Amino acid sequence: MQQIPQQQNEQQTQPNQPTTAVYWFRNDFRLADNPALSFACQQSLQHGSRLALVVCLPEDQQTHWGFARIGPHRKVYLADTVRALAAQCELLGNKLLLIAGDPSTALPDLMHKLGASTLYCEDIAAPEEIDQIAVLRQQAVLVNGFQISPLILTKWQSSLIEPTALPFEMTELPLVFTTFRNLLEKAACRPQPPLPRVSQLPACPEQATAIECIDLHSWAGIATADTRSAFPYQQPVARGGEVAALAHLQSYFRSDLPRHYKETRNGLIGFDYSTKFSPWLASGAISARQIYQQLTAHETEHGQNDSTYWIWFELLWRDYFRFLHLRFGRKLYWAHGLKTAEQPTPQRSATPPRKIPHQPEYFRRWCQGNTGQPLIDAGMLELKATGYLSNRMRQIVASYLVNDLQCDWRAGAAWFEAQLIDYDVYSNQGNWLYLAGFGTDPRSNRRFNLEKQIQSYDPEHAYQKLWRRELGA
Ligand SMILES: Cc1cc2nc3c(=O)[nH]c(=O)nc-3n(C[C@H](O)[C@H](O)[C@H](O)COP(=O)(O)OP(=O)(O)OC[C@H]3O[C@@H](n4cnc5c(N)ncnc54)[C@H](O)[C@@H]3O)c2cc1C
Incomplete structure (x- = not known):
C-alpha cells in the first residue's frame, strides 16, 4: 500500500470519533482476489469503522478528435458490470454508491458528506489516473468540523505477476518482450494464488442513505445488440460482472477450447476462437491470477500443450504493457x-519536432x-x-x-x-x-x-x- 504519512492524518483527526472510510472501485469491479478491497474491509472491521463502497462514473466528454470519449457499447457494458457489483454488495449488506463526475472533485465531495477521512482504491499507473490520485491527495476534506488531508491508500493489483516479484528492477525491464518472458521463465517467476472472496463487508455509513445516486440506466443509454457479435455481451453467457465472469472461466477451462487455443486464436468469427476473457479482465470482474489458477488446474488434469502455454504467453503480454507503464510512464503517451529521445535529429534545436x-x-x-x-x-x-x-x-x-x-x-x-x-x-x-x-x-x-x-x-x-x-x- 502506498500511503501519505500516517502522522499527518492522525494529528488532525479527533480521538474517539467513529471513523468512516471509502472504497473506490476503479477498474476492479469484483469481490474475489481484490487485495485493496480485502485490506479496506479488514482495516474497517478491525477498527469498527464504516465503509462506503463507491463507483464514480465518468461524465460525457468529447475527445480531441471530435467524438464522445465513451461510446454506447462501452457505456452499456460498464453499467451492466456495475449493476452486477451492486447486487453482490447488497447480498453482503452494503450499498454500492453510484456517483458521476471527475473523481478528483466528486470523491472529496462525497467524503465530506460522509465524514470520511480515508480512501482506499487500486493503483493505476497511467497518467490520467495517477493525476487523479495526486489531486485527491491535495484536497482537504471536512471531517467532524476539521479540515484534514484525506489518507489515500492505493494498491497495485491488476497484473498477473507482482512487480516486486520480477527478477529485475523495473528500471531494467527489458525492451524486448521475448527477453522479458525468458527472464521470467528462467527465474520460474509465477503468480501468487488469488485471495479469497470478501465474505463480510463492513457496514455502510448512515449518511450514505442521503447520497443521491445516479440512475445507471439513464447514464448508460441504449446500445443495440448485434447477433453477429463475437462477444454478445447482452446475452447471459457474456454479461458484465463477476458472476458471469466466473461462470465463463469455469466453462472455458472445462471445455476442450484451451487445448486448441493456439490454432484458433487468430479467428475472426464467433465466441470460441479465443478465450474472450478480456472484457471481464478490463473491468476487473475477474483477475489474471484467477485465470492462471484455472489454467494450471486444467493443465494438471489434462496436461500442458502449446495452446495452454500460449494462454500464459498472452497474459504475459498484458503484464508487459503494464510494466512498460511503470518503467516509462508518460513517455508512452x-x-x-x-x-523521441532515442532518435534525436542533428538539427534538433533548429527544427520543430516532426508532426x-x-x-x-x-x-x-x-x-x-x-x-x-x-x-x-x-x-x-x-x-x-x-x-x-x-x-x-x-x-x-x-x-x-x-x-x-x-x-x-x-x-x-x-x-x-x-x-x-x-x-x-x-x-x-x-x-x-x-x-x-x-x-x-x-x-x-x-x-x-x-x-x-x-x-x-x-x-x-x-x-x-x-x-x-x-x-x-
Ligand atoms: C491496436 C490494439 C489495441 C488493443 N486494445 C486492447 C484493449 O484496450 N484492451 C485489451 O484487453 N486488449 C487490447 N488489445 C489486445 C488484444 O487484442 C485483446 O486483449 C484480445 O483480442 C482480447 O480477446 P481475448 O480475451 O479473447 O484474447 P485472447 O487471445 O484469448 O488472450 C487472452 C488474454 O491475453 C491478453 N492479451 C492477448 N493479446 C494481448 C495483447 N496483444 N496485448 C495485451 N494483452 C493481450 C488479454 O488479457 C486476453 O484477454 C489490443 C490489441 C491491439 C492490436
Missing part, C-alpha cells in the same frame, strides 16, 4: 513514444467502416456495431490506419478507447504504440500486407461478407 501525419477525412472514413477496403471496413463495422474486435483484426485495422491512411496513431487509440468494451488503458496504449513503431519493438515498420492477411485469415471472405451486408457488398 508522447506522439513519438519511446523513440505526426493525420488526414481527418480518411480517419473519419476508417472509424465509420467506409474506406473502400473490404476487410478494413468489415473490421471497423464490427467494432462499431458490437464494441469488440478480434486481436487479428485490431492489428490489421491499426496498421492500415497508421501505414496506409497515414493517420495519427493517437486518433486510432482514442477511437478504440471509445468503442471497446474491453478497453484497458495499458493494453490499448501499448499495442497502438507498438504498431505505430514508437514502442519498444526493434522493428520500426509493422505494416501488414492486406492481401496476405486475407489469404491467411479470411480466404473465403466469410468475415467480410458477414460485416459488409449493410453496405450491399
Whole structure:
C-alpha cells in the first residue's frame, strides 16, 4: 500500500470519533482476489469503522478528435458490470454508491458528506489516473468540523505477476518482450494464488442513505445488440460482472477450447476462437491470477500443450504493457513514444519536432467502416456495431490506419478507447504504440500486407461478407 504519512492524518483527526472510510472501485469491479478491497474491509472491521463502497462514473466528454470519449457499447457494458457489483454488495449488506463526475472533485465531495477521512482504491499507473490520485491527495476534506488531508491508500493489483516479484528492477525491464518472458521463465517467476472472496463487508455509513445516486440506466443509454457479435455481451453467457465472469472461466477451462487455443486464436468469427476473457479482465470482474489458477488446474488434469502455454504467453503480454507503464510512464503517451529521445535529429534545436501525419477525412472514413477496403471496413463495422474486435483484426485495422491512411496513431487509440468494451488503458496504449513503431519493438515498420492477411485469415471472405451486408457488398 502506498500511503501519505500516517502522522499527518492522525494529528488532525479527533480521538474517539467513529471513523468512516471509502472504497473506490476503479477498474476492479469484483469481490474475489481484490487485495485493496480485502485490506479496506479488514482495516474497517478491525477498527469498527464504516465503509462506503463507491463507483464514480465518468461524465460525457468529447475527445480531441471530435467524438464522445465513451461510446454506447462501452457505456452499456460498464453499467451492466456495475449493476452486477451492486447486487453482490447488497447480498453482503452494503450499498454500492453510484456517483458521476471527475473523481478528483466528486470523491472529496462525497467524503465530506460522509465524514470520511480515508480512501482506499487500486493503483493505476497511467497518467490520467495517477493525476487523479495526486489531486485527491491535495484536497482537504471536512471531517467532524476539521479540515484534514484525506489518507489515500492505493494498491497495485491488476497484473498477473507482482512487480516486486520480477527478477529485475523495473528500471531494467527489458525492451524486448521475448527477453522479458525468458527472464521470467528462467527465474520460474509465477503468480501468487488469488485471495479469497470478501465474505463480510463492513457496514455502510448512515449518511450514505442521503447520497443521491445516479440512475445507471439513464447514464448508460441504449446500445443495440448485434447477433453477429463475437462477444454478445447482452446475452447471459457474456454479461458484465463477476458472476458471469466466473461462470465463463469455469466453462472455458472445462471445455476442450484451451487445448486448441493456439490454432484458433487468430479467428475472426464467433465466441470460441479465443478465450474472450478480456472484457471481464478490463473491468476487473475477474483477475489474471484467477485465470492462471484455472489454467494450471486444467493443465494438471489434462496436461500442458502449446495452446495452454500460449494462454500464459498472452497474459504475459498484458503484464508487459503494464510494466512498460511503470518503467516509462508518460513517455508512452508522447506522439513519438519511446523513440523521441532515442532518435534525436542533428538539427534538433533548429527544427520543430516532426508532426505526426493525420488526414481527418480518411480517419473519419476508417472509424465509420467506409474506406473502400473490404476487410478494413468489415473490421471497423464490427467494432462499431458490437464494441469488440478480434486481436487479428485490431492489428490489421491499426496498421492500415497508421501505414496506409497515414493517420495519427493517437486518433486510432482514442477511437478504440471509445468503442471497446474491453478497453484497458495499458493494453490499448501499448499495442497502438507498438504498431505505430514508437514502442519498444526493434522493428520500426509493422505494416501488414492486406492481401496476405486475407489469404491467411479470411480466404473465403466469410468475415467480410458477414460485416459488409449493410453496405450491399
Ligand atoms: C491496436 C490494439 C489495441 C488493443 N486494445 C486492447 C484493449 O484496450 N484492451 C485489451 O484487453 N486488449 C487490447 N488489445 C489486445 C488484444 O487484442 C485483446 O486483449 C484480445 O483480442 C482480447 O480477446 P481475448 O480475451 O479473447 O484474447 P485472447 O487471445 O484469448 O488472450 C487472452 C488474454 O491475453 C491478453 N492479451 C492477448 N493479446 C494481448 C495483447 N496483444 N496485448 C495485451 N494483452 C493481450 C488479454 O488479457 C486476453 O484477454 C489490443 C490489441 C491491439 C492490436
